[in-house]
Amino acid sequence: MGGVPRFWRSIDNRYRLIGTRCKNCGEVFFPPRVVCPNCRSDGEMEEVQLSGRGEVYTYSVVRVPPEGFEDKAPYVVAVVKLEEGPLVTAMIVDCEPGEIDVGTPVEAVFRRISEDGEDGVIYYSLEFRPVREG
Amino acid sequence: MLRRDVAIVGVGMTRFGELWERSFDDLFVEAGLEALEDAGMGGDEIEAMYVGNMSAGRFIDQEHVASLIADRSGLTPIPCTRVEAACASGGLAVRQAILAVASGMYDIVLAGGVEKMTDVTTEEATATLATASDQEWEAFHGITFPSLYAMIARRHMYEYGTTREHLALPPVKNHRNATKNPKAQFQFEITVEQVIESPLVADPLRLLDCSPVSDGAAAVIVCPLEMAKEFTDTPIVVRATAQASDSIALHDRDDITTLKATVEAAKTAYKQAGVEPEDVDVAEVHDCFSIAELVAVEDLGFVEKGEAGEAYHDGMFEIDSDYVAVNPSGGLKAKGHPVGASGVAQVVEIVEQLRGEAGKRQVDGAEIGLTHNVGGSGGTVVVHIFERAD
Ligand SMILES: [Zn+2]
Numbered sequence: 430m431g432g433v434p435r436f437w438r439s440i441d442n443r444y445r446l447i448g449t450r451c452k453n454c455g456e457v458f459f460p461p462r463v464v465c466p467n468c469r470s471d472g473e474m475e476e477v478q479l480s481g482r483g484e485v486y487t488y489s490v491v492r493v494p495p496e497g498f499e500d501k502a503p504y505v506v507a508v509v510k511l512e513e514g515p516l517v518t519a520m521i522v523d524c525e526p527g528e529i530d531v532g533t534p535v536e537a538v539f540r541r542i543s544e545d546g547e548d549g550v551i552y553y554s555l556e557f558r559p560v561r562e563g
Numbered sequence: 564m565l566r567r568d569v570a571i572v573g574v575g576m577t578r579f580g581e582l583w584e585r586s587f588d589d590l591f592v593e594a595g596l597e598a599l600e601d602a603g604m605g606g607d608e609i610e611a612m613y614v615g616n617m618s619a620g621r622f623i624d625q626e627h628v629a630s631l632i633a634d635r636s637g638l639t640p641i642p643c644t645r646v647e648a649a650c651a652s653g654g655l656a657v658r659q660a661i662l663a664v665a666s667g668m669y670d671i672v673l674a675g676g677v678e679k680m681t682d683v684t685t686e687e688a689t690a691t692l693a694t695a696s697d698q699e700w701e702a703f704h705g706i707t708f709p710s711l712y713a714m715i716a717r718r719h720m721y722e723y724g725t726t727r728e729h730l731a732l733p734p735v736k737n738h739r740n741a742t743k744n745p746k747a748q749f750q751f752e753i754t755v756e757q758v759i760e761s762p763l764v765a766d767p768l769r770l771l772d773c774s775p776v777s778d779g780a781a782a783v784i785v786c787p788l789e790m791a792k793e794f795t796d797t798p799i800v801v802r803a804t805a806q807a808s809d810s811i812a813l814h815d816r817d818d819i820t821t822l823k824a825t826v827e828a829a830k831t832a833y834k835q836a837g838v839e840p841e842d843v844d845v846a847e848v849h850d851c852f853s854i855a856e857l858v859a860v861e862d863l864g865f866v867e868k869g870e871a872g873e874a875y876h877d878g879m880f881e882i883d884s885d886y887v888a889v890n891p892s893g894g895l896k897a898k899g900h901p902v903g904a905s906g907v908a909q910v911v912e913i914v915e916q917l918r919g920e921a922g923k924r925q926v927d928g929a930e931i932g933l934t935h936n937v938g939g940s941g942g943t944v945v946v947h948i949f950e951r952a953d
Contacts, residue, residue, distance in 0.1 A: 460700050487721070487819065489713035490766040491705060495690035498705045506710050508814045516814035518701050526766070531721045554704070 446481050446537060446555070448515060449474040459515040481537030483511040483557070490526045505529050509557050523558040534560040565665040570791040570798035570952060573602025573784035574911040579899030580748040582778040587623055587679040588635040594780035594904075595636055595675060602784045602794040606636075609784070610669040612643040613659040615652030615676035616903035621691040623679050632675070649695035650851060652676060653781065653906025654936030654945035658804050660785050661947075670786055676907035677780035688776050692902070695939040697812035709773055709852065710765035711813055711940045716854035717767060719820045722869065725857065727767060729872030731758035733856035733889075734771055734896050736875070740882060741893025743924035748777055748899030758853075772853040777899035781907035783914065788952065796953075797918045802931075803835035803948040811942040820869075822941035825862035829946050832933070833864075836948040840864035843887050843948075844929040845916045847909035849937035850894040859935055860889060863946075888926040891916065906936035906945060917951040 448459035451472040456465065459479055465472030488507035491498070498504070505521040507529065521529055522538065535557040575597025577590050591614075599606055612633065620626045633643035646656040653676030660674035680688055693702040696711060719725045735755055741747035753771055761770040784794075791798030807827035813819050833839060840863060848863065850856035857871040865887055866874045874880070880889035892898045892912040895905055913932035915921045929951075936945045 487714040487718040489710040489717065489768075490763070491707055491710045492762075492766075493685070493689060493707065493709065493764050494705065495693050495702070495707050496686045497690070499686065501705060504705060506704060506706055506714075508714055508819065518697075518706060518812065518814045519704050531717065556704075 444539060446479040448477050448479050448513070450477040457513045457515055459511060459517055477513070479511055479513050482560075483509045483535055485521070485529055485531055485533040485535060486510040486516055487531060488521065488529050507557070509535055520556045521558065522556045528559060536560050565661070565801070565804070566667065567665055568788035569661050569664045569785055569801045570788040571783050571785055571801065571910065571914050571949070572791050572794040572798055573598040573604065574782070574914045575599070575601055576746060576781035576904070576908050576911050577779050578746045579777050579779035579901060579908070581681045583681065585778060587619065587625065587677060588631065590679065590778060590780035591632050591675060591677040592636055594677070594782040595673060598673065598782040598784050604784070604794065606638060608671045609638060609641060609673050610671050611641055611663060612638065612673045612675065613646055613656040613663070614643060615646050615654070615656035615906060617647060617649055617652050617678060618691050618694070619679070621683070621687075621694070623682055632677075648943040649938035650849070650900070650902045651906055651936045651938030651943040651945050652903040654909065654934065654947070655806065655906065655943070657783060657907055657910050657947065658806060658945055661801050661804050664785050664787060670790060671784065672786070673782055673784050674907060675780065675782040676904035678901035678903040679778050680776045680901060681778050685776070700814070701812050707765060708940075709768050712852040712854050713765040713768045714813065715819055715858065715940070719854060719858065720767070722820055725869070725872045727759060728755055729857065729875060730767070730772060730853045731755040732872070732875035733850055733853050733894070734758055736881060737850060737890050737894040737896040740891050740924055741897030743922065744893050744898060747893040747897055748775055749893070749897045768852055768854070774851045774895040774900035777901040779899055779901035779904045779908070781904045781911050783907060783910050791952070798952045799914045799917050799949050800952040801947065802838070802950050803832035803946070805829070805831035805835065805946045807831070807944050809941050811939060813940050816941075820858065822858060822862050822937065822944060824941050824944035825859060825935065825937070825946070828944045829863050832946040832948050838931060838948065842931050843933045844931050845888045845891060845913065845926040846933040846935065847892060847894070847912050848889055848935040850890060850896050851900060851937070853896070855937065856889070856894065863933070863935060882924055882926055888929075891921065891924045891926055906934070909934040909936060910947065913949050917949060
């Protein structure tokens with residue numbers, strides 16, 4: 430998959446769920462941004478740890494997959510609203526398509542997607558799953 | 564503002580469809596020659612070309628298509644520039660041509676668009692179209708274009724009570740219009756029931772909510788308005804050219820039920836032209852998916868936010884509506900969507916409508932026309948407003 434080099438560059442943010450917060454206006458961004466789109470040069474960014482909890486803002490079920498995802502279809506994708514505010518796009522796993530709706534509470538999970546040789550880097554993907562009672 | 568008035572004096576396009584027997588070069592040359600013939604030109608008059616193309620590199624393994632096109636058209640050594648903004652590439656090529664003439668740099672410029680999409684498999688085409696989304700934060704997670712628009716649809720249904728039946732109405736209208744367009748890919752009617760029962764692609768969107776994979780090309784010739792009568796009795800004047808950008812990823816938008824770039828480009832265009840949305844008689848809008856047309860008529864100001872579904876129910880956007888006819892050509896859904904060519908083909912349709920040459924799909928007394936071309940899920944939007952000049 431062509432996305433591996435750039436995935437590696439952002440693994441720290443993905444794996445540890447680190448976003449950024451603008452000290453000027455307080456908005457939290459994930460994926461992290463270097464420049465605050467509200468404040469531009471007046472803003473200053475700091476790293477912020479996100480909880481990984483949120484709810485489904487909107488979703489779909491992919492039934493005609495792109496190259497590389499043929500064996501996963503059908504799968505649920507969603508825009509998740511994190512409790513700190515930002516929206517993020519990810520797959521929703523460990524669920525049947527019918528279980529997901531706008532507002533369904535979800536939590537982040539990390540899945541190993543590939544390993545680059547014996548001493549290579551292990552790649553993880555950020556996904557979400559429904560929060561289950563108990 | 565434009566430093567001098569610009570007009571469109573020639574238009575041409577190929578038939579859109581699965582044109583297995585036609586090459587990329589064939590398509591572009593056919594559209595270009597038709598535009599030249601329409602303007603009564605031989606070709607020597609053309610001083611520069613701008614060509615919209617999204618992804619020849621992935622669809623046919625060919626980059627550097629600007630040179631290829633100048634070469635195959637027999638127009639070297641004039642400058643030819645490729646313009647890319649995903650599915651808005653064509654609209655943007657027209658805009659570059661208009662700006663080049665308005666600036667005084669050139670007098671006669673050809674703007675074209677071309678895409679040859681059917682040489683690859685559905686999975687490859689799906690992956691290529693997904694490169695117009697945020698590769699790192701969307702496509703990496705298995706996002707496809709239908710699923711992005713499906714998520715817009717789901718949220719629109721949640722916030723505004725838009726129904727599954729509402730979603731089916733633009734495709735049904737556009738197929739009906741395409742039966743009157745001899746260059747359309749799908750010249751047959753469909754019913755609401757057929758849309759709702761077609762196979763799911765990305766819930767809630769189904770196959771008949773989606774524009775097809777197509778081959779095709781389109782071209783227009785622009786020149787200063789003061790020269791236009793040398794080439795045509797009915798020049799179509801460019802009243803506004805506007806472009807806006809937004810985040811490439813859907814999740815970075817404040818409101819994903821609105822394409823803010825459409826709102827911004829439209830605001831600029833209406834101001835430039837000195838017209839209001841209700842002055843528009845005919846519009847070609849970017850209906851890559853059923854929900855895209857519902858959102859477009861709201862964001863262009865034809866109806867209030869959230870009210871598109873009911874407006875379609877009332878037939879407000881039909882060819883014979885006394886409100887505004889939307890996608891009389893059949894739109895991307897039924898005319899076809901060769902991505903780099905679509906934005907140019909929209910302009911071809913509006914020019915024919917304003918000239919009164921649109922045949923069975925003619926919008927009665929059309930004087931002001933608008934085109935709306937979207938790249939990706941709304942990261943780029945190009946809006947043009949045209950008026951009959953005589
Ligand atoms: Zn800020």
